[in-house]
Amino acid sequence: MDLGMIRGFGIFDFFRTTGHSPLFLEDYLNRFTTSAEKTHLPLSYSREQLRTIVKELIDKNNLLNGGLRMLLSGGVSENHFSPAKGKLFIFAESLSMPSEEKYQEGVKLLTLEYVRPIADIKTTNYTLPVWHSVHWNRLGAEDVLYHWNGVVSESSRSNFFIVKNGVIHTPDQHILLGITRKKILEIAGNVIIRPISLAEVWEADEAFISSTTKVLLPVTQLDDRKIGSGKPGSVTMGILEKFRKLEKETVV
Template sequence: MKPFCFADGHIIPTQTATIHPMDLGLIRGFGIFDFFRTSGRTPLFLEHYLDRFIASAEKTHLPLAYSREELRTIVRELIEKNDLVDGGIRMLLSGGVSENHFSPAEGKLFIFAEPLSMPAEEKYREGVKLLTLEYVRPIADIKTTNYTLPVWHSVNWKRLEAEDVLYHWNGEVSESSRSNFYIVKNGVIHTPDQHILMGITRKKILEIADKVVIRPVTLEEVWDADEAFISSTTKVLLPVTQLDDRKIGSGKPGPVTLDILGKFRALEKSSVA
């Protein structure tokens, strides 16, 4: 964590930031957050992340006492104060302290600056493994702080040499715990349309992809796919070459996946030029 954060309406030393122990974020796991990267001190795709954060606050009935312009200003001040050249910004709005300890209240806004470690290049070259998990994330279109199941499940991931999970329900897949999911068949990208968070990286991939279909995707189609990959702010795009104990396609990152990765990295560079 970088030395300065935003809390209590001011930029303060991060180590002094506090939250009430009866805040719903702690006792109920109720809150929202968002996270984006900086490159050369430029917040990547900032307006899209602000769109989602503001919408998440509205949908979860949490008052947000700051305007878009104020949030934008705070973010830029934090970047400069922390000399955050290439890192991450985490915005967090807690559930607040309510009279009945259950209903949403006026929460507390924190904005943190963080160092960022991207996946090892080997994972981009060789691909990663996912584990199937029967689950649908609650209110998936909102970026809530509720990650209880995958955090609990992650204890097994290192032992099983897995990067993450792939959620599925009634035979259809949705997303990974922190990433959107895609398959490639006959040169066409297919990505689920239901029970997912509308990722900002996903949004950009849909803009730069030549052939993409947004629709329900079955688990059987994943087994039969030529390629698969996941995308997120902190991963950009990682090829998925294994699901449980079965290879996907050739078991190596495919040409469509690598082409999209190259295009996305070029898009990032152009965004900070």
């Protein structure tokens, strides 16, 4: 009767390890604890306890370049509806990154008119994209690009960026504040955060998506139309190179 099962209510977060070290751990713990507060779910573990558990799991599983998934369920409530004290699960997982071909050739996205509920919280509710993925897999797409009233927001599991005249732009509304997005903003410097219209995406020179499990993937096609030249652009690939360097330099 946990709300995670009967209502699909819960939160999660996922981060990678570089070698045997959790990458950007403090940023992910910040987001996870904030998500718990915003969804009214009690978290019985302190940040220090979470750090200790994470490091023990990495050691016990010899988790080399893998992933850690933290999930807090909605709990069992008296009325089977209101948030309650749920269960915390932390899983150590193997990790499969996108093929090198996708980084070199770029990927295709499909437009989808949708706004993710409470987008600033990383909830477990992925019902629409899981259902819709059967469609995009048939069409050879990597994912979707959400838009509403002509304004784009994000992909189902990634943040979205465009490049125009050498300047990077990224949406500011109805998005999850991704940790990879945050690091890209830091290393890129002059990123403009603002509403971006779907029309602007069609006219962009480059586009890319970012996430924990993708890092940064060039987007070279949207629906049946090419983005820019139809090949990964120099700005996109330059940011990817800087991010890979940041990963190697990061020591937790």
